[in-house]
Amino acid sequence: MRIQVLPLLAAGLLVVGCGGAEQQQPETTESVTGKAEASQNPEGPAPESGGSMIVSYEDAQTPEAVRGKELLQGDQVLEDMADDINDTLVLPYDIPLLGVQCDEANAFWAPDAKTVTICYEDTANSEQIFADAGDPDPAAAAINTEWATFYHEVGHMAVTVYDLPITGREEDVADQLAAYVLLQPDEDGQPDPESVQSVKDFARVFGVSGEQRGEVGEADLADVHTLDEARMYNLECWIYGSDPAANGDLVSDGRLPEDRADGCEAEWDQLDNAWSTLLDPYFK
Incomplete structure (x- = not known):
């Protein structure tokens, strides 16, 4: 089973006191609400702790959808994703996490329906991409990519559910959330290698x-x-900015231009600070 990253992230924020004092027990709804009133989003009250993310797998018929469902359901990927959210975030209401045949490779947050959808074809398409690239375990790489995809959609979800103030295009902000969660250090001070690989595989796709x-x-230039x-x-x-010493190969191998790499530590620090500030009131 995959290591859950958001609970570790929340615990780390509470220990270092980002936005609040050190805590030994999860915060109550009352304390979360009080913090929200003093947060960067004063007009958006913190939600009551009354909801959960609930998993549902719908039927699959096409070969691509059947394969994607097999990958997700066989490893209980959506269940692990939902557990991560339920262990960590205060949700105001139930949010379905749906595995669905979409007839296209996609994933999305539906703000009106309040659902997160992972399309089976997205997982199958990623597996094919990694197989064509000669990856030794394309199925594992595809699941890694879906974790980053999921957190991208959680970024959209958080903007809606918590009425978060953002600057910049929401799609870019959602990419930042995925990186923010997956690149956080573990108890030993280092990010989980599998989580880092999820971001790398996401980038490869x-x-x-x-x-x-x-x-x-x-149309490409005008797209959101x-x-x-x-x-x-x-x-x-x-990835590089979060730990230049561990990820220097991105620059030495020519995947990340040196001119961009020079500013990546500062980019990461800004991203890390922004999402820590925005989400701190909503961690359990």
Whole structure:
């Protein structure tokens, strides 16, 4: 079973006192509400602790969907994802986490329905990408990618559920949340290697997607998403910035240009501080 990262993140924030005093027990709803009133989002009260993330797998019929469901359900991936959220975040209401045949490779947060959807085809497509690249374990790499995809959607979810103030495009902010969670240090002061690999594999998928797209057109430039290649470099920058000594190969191997790498530690520090400030009132 995968190591859960958000509970460790929340515990770490409470110990170092980011936005609150040291705690030995999870905060009550009353204390979370009080912190929210003094947070960076004074007009958005903290939600009452009355909800959970609930997993549901829908039927799959096409070969791609069947394979994606097999990968997700066989390893209980969605269950682990939901446990991570339920152990850590105060939710105001139940939020379904759905495994669904979408007939396209996708994942999304639906703000009206208040659901997170992971499309089976997204997992199957990632597995195929890694298989074509000669990865020794494309299934594991695909699941790694889905963890980063999930936290990207959690970024969208958090903006909606907690009415978070953000500056910049929400898709970029959601990428930041995924990196923020997965690159946090463990109890030993180092990030979980599997979590770091999730961000690396997420970046690799964007690199392949950019290559497959071909020439950039007007629709690509106008899209709410940053170009795939730029998203890849952003993620690699944050990986490097979070621990330059451990991830120097990104620069030495030529995957991350040196000019960008020079500022990545500062980028990571800004990202880390921003999301710590925004989410601190909502950790259990």
